[in-house]
Amino acid sequence: MSETALEPADSASEESARAAFWERARRQREATSYYHDIQLCFSDATIILKAQRTIFRVYKGPLVQHSPVFRVMLDSDLPQPHTEQVASPGTITVELHDSAYDVRCLLRLIMPTNRLRLSGIRDTPFDEVCACLRMAHKYQIDELIEQSLRLLRNWYPDTSTLFKDRSNTEPVNPARAIAVVNLARLIEAPSLLPMAIAECCTLGSEIVNGYKRPDGTAEHLSLFDIGLCFQAKDKLVEARVHAFQQLFESRVRRGCTAPAVDTAYFDSFYFDVTGGAVPGLYTPNVWDSFAGYMSARIPGVCEACKQAFIAEDLAQQQRIFDQLPTLVGVTVEGWGTPPKPRWRPCRNFMFRHSCGSQCRGTMDS
Structure with missing residues (x-):
């Protein structure tokens, strides 16, 4: 076989190897490159936080003011894990093992912003x-x-x-x-x-x-x-079925102004729901109101029956809520009442309060 016949195959092999080389180089470059969050990169800041190949350049003050962990990490004279001095004088780089999304959400709260924002225009997602x-x-x-x-x-x-x-x-x-x-x-x-x-x-x-x-x-x-x-x-399914049955107790419709007609309506509605013609009873969706089902299926009942049914439906939901910890198998002290102050652990394991005194713990209201 002549040397000329080998040239196309050699050329294709060389092109393939070159393409593979550049692809490896591209992947390596992407793996080691960092994205700078421009909204949270302040040119005069001294702390560089790295999280998932994202860089945040932020101010030290808000970090140490709000977080004792960052206070120890950034104020201590002792070297800290994942913390290093970089070439720029006074600048510290910290590698965080958190998602960039979580870090960004925190920094947006505690850092000054270079964008105008109107407070109260939307709820926090x-x-x-x-x-x-x-x-x-x-x-x-x-x-x-x-x-x-x-x-x-x-x-x-x-x-x-x-x-x-x-x-x-x-x-x-x-x-x-x-x-x-x-x-x-x-x-x-x-x-x-x-x-x-x-x-x-x-x-x-x-x-x-x-x-x-x-x-x-x-x-x-x-x-x-x-x-x-x-x-x-x-x-939860059992509780929902029990709540539904309570809606048809005779006490609920004491003020009915058209008992003969409304009783027939409610009997039909009851058997439609329990028989499955109207789906939604045998589910754990305990907050799915039966009042909407009633309004759609038997709109002709008297106003007194409508209001009594709605009130009893809400009362049954409240009863389920009161029993909810037992129903789902967890223990919650004081369920249904405002929570008591939470005991916070002492945060001075490596620092003191600004007054110089040590604490044993604090209470949250």
């Missing part, structure tokens, strides 16, 4: 609250823990007042309750568990798919909590 709670727990920002918990309790109430005031709109993604269960376990806040577990029970088989955070991180329940949901689901 659920995922940002969860991110702040994770960071506040890890970096011991007690005030932020309490603020985050207050917001979560609006979505997952633990008092009768919050339960009555809760929004009636369905959450965009019920799977987010998985994140709440995990957070409740992480920070030891059992009062979040009953409502979150009840919501997890509505997921059915999708519970095994977990919950995906905005940064793509997947959260899953522990095997223990999945088992808890399996047991709780049956009890």
Whole structure:
């Protein structure tokens, strides 16, 4: 075979090797490159935080003011793990083992901003609250823990007042309750568990798919909590069926102005629901109101019956809420009443208060 015949094959092989080389170089460059968050990179700041190939250049003051962990990390004369001095005088680089999303949510709260913002124009999104709670727990920002918990309790109430005031709109993604269960376990806040577990029970088989955070991180329940949901689901269905039956007790419609007609209406409605013609009874969706079913199926009943039915429906939901910890298999002291002040552990294991005295612990109101 002539030398000329070999040239095309050799040329193709060389091109393939060259392409593979540049592809490896590109991947290596991407793996070692960092993205600078321009909203959280201040040219005159001295602290560089790295998280998931994202760089934040921020001020030291807010970090050490709010977090004793950062205070120890950045103020101590002793070398700290994952902390290094860099070429620029007075600049410190810290490698954080947190998601860039969580770090960004925290820094947006405590750092000055180079963008104009109007306060109060929107509620804090659920995922940002969860991110702040994770960071506040890890970096011991007690005030932020309490603020985050207050917001979560609006979505997952633990008092009768919050339960009555809760929004009636369905959450965009019920799977987010998985994140709440995990957070409740992480920070030891059992009062979040009953409502979150009840919501997890509505997921059915999708519970095994977990919950995906905005940064793509997947959260899953522990095997223990999945088992808890399996047991709780049956009890929630039983509670819902019992609540439905209570709506048809004779005491509910004492003020009926058309008993002959309305009794026939309600009997028909009862058998339609229990027989499955109207779906929605045998589910763990205990907060799904029966009043809407009634209005749609028997709109002709008297006004007194309508109002009595609605009032009893709300009363039955309140009874389920009162029993919820028992139904889902968790213990919550003082369930249904405003929480007592939480004991915070002493945060002075490596530092003192500004007054120079040591503390034994503090109370949150």
